[in-house]
Amino acid sequence: MPVNPNDPRVSRTRQFIMQAFTELVEEQKNVYSISVQDITTRANINRATFYAHFDDKYVFLECWISRKFQILLMEALPQGRITGIGSLRAVVQTVFDVLARFRQYMVHPGNSRFEPLFEVAMQKELYHLLREWLNEESTGAPDKVETTALVASWGIFGAALQWSRDQQNRTSETMVPHVLEVAAAALATVLEE
Structure with a gap:
C-alpha cells in the first residue's frame, strides 16, 4: 500500500x-x-x-539530493523565492557552491556512478525554481516561459558543472557574475513581456 x-x-x-x-x-x-x-x-x-x-536506493538518492538542494536554495533566498536579479545572483552562487562541495564527494571510488543522478536532480530543481519565478513575473506564452526556464537552468547548471570539474584557477566569484549576466539576458526576453 x-x-x-x-x-x-x-x-x-x-x-x-x-x-x-x-x-x-x-x-x-x-x-x-x-x-x-x-x-x-x-x-x-x-x-x-x-x-x-x-523503491530503491537510487530513487532515495534522487529524492535526497533534490531535498538538500531545495533547502540550500531556500536558505540563499531571503523570501524563499526569486524576486529579482539580486536573488537570482544568490541562486547562481548557490549552484556553484553546491557543485564545488559535491565534487569533494565524487573523488571516492564508486561515487562517480551517482554523479549523473545527482546532476539531473539538481538541474530539475533549478528549472522548477526558475519556471515558478517566470510564471509569476511574466505574461508570456507558457511554452516560451517553460523553454526559457529550461535553457536558463541548463545554462546556469552547465556552466557551474563544467567549472566544478575543471576550475583552472578560476574562483566561483569570478565565474558567477559572467554566468549571471548571460542568464539574466536569456530570462529578460520573457520577463519584459
Whole structure:
C-alpha cells in the first residue's frame, strides 16, 4: 500500500531516513558504500519501512539530493523565492557552491556512478525554481516561459558543472557574475513581456 505523503508520520519518517543518510555521508564521504541496511539501522527503522517510502536506493538518492538542494536554495533566498536579479545572483552562487562541495564527494571510488543522478536532480530543481519565478513575473506564452526556464537552468547548471570539474584557477566569484549576466539576458526576453 502506498504511503500518504500528507500524513505527518510519513513526513517524519522520511526526515529520519534523510537525516540518517546525511550523517552517514558526512562520516564516511562515500555514498557508494552506504547500504540501505546502514541507513535503516541509523534511522532506527526496518527495511520494509524504507521500501514503503522509496523503491530503491537510487530513487532515495534522487529524492535526497533534490531535498538538500531545495533547502540550500531556500536558505540563499531571503523570501524563499526569486524576486529579482539580486536573488537570482544568490541562486547562481548557490549552484556553484553546491557543485564545488559535491565534487569533494565524487573523488571516492564508486561515487562517480551517482554523479549523473545527482546532476539531473539538481538541474530539475533549478528549472522548477526558475519556471515558478517566470510564471509569476511574466505574461508570456507558457511554452516560451517553460523553454526559457529550461535553457536558463541548463545554462546556469552547465556552466557551474563544467567549472566544478575543471576550475583552472578560476574562483566561483569570478565565474558567477559572467554566468549571471548571460542568464539574466536569456530570462529578460520573457520577463519584459
